[in-house]
Amino acid sequence: MSFSTHVLDAVTGLPAAGLRVRLEHDGEVVAEGRTDDDGRIQGWNPGAGVHRVVFDTGAYLEDTFYPEVVVTFLITDPDRHHHVPLLLSPYAYSTYRGS
Known part of the structure; x- marks a missing residue:
């Protein structure tokens, strides 16, 4: 099983490169990193269960209402x-759930 994410900046229309992302399971960080030049992180292997992917949007966007975006998924x-x-x-x- 593998997990990936792709972050796009809707203001610039470009990938969100360098955005800090972490993956959590049972309250513990199981993976962390930064999006690549194409706004992607690939190859994380979280296993079954409930997970949270946390995007550090406050460090990426200069002025934002959402300093952190958390997506919980099963x-x-x-x-x-x-x-x-x-x-x-x-x-x-x-x-959304991608493919």
Whole structure:
């Protein structure tokens, strides 16, 4: 099973490169890193259960209403790839289950 994310900056229309992201399970950090030049993180392997992916948007955006975006999701099939994209702007964000 693997996990990936892709963050796009809706203001610039470009990938959000260098954004700090961490993955948590049972209150513990299981992975952390920064998005690459294409706004992506790939290859994390969180396993089954409830997880939280935390995006440090306050450090990335100069002026934002949302200093942190937390997406909580459930993995029931650990053999399947899970992708959580984030579309980001200073006063809004959206996410969905990707492929």
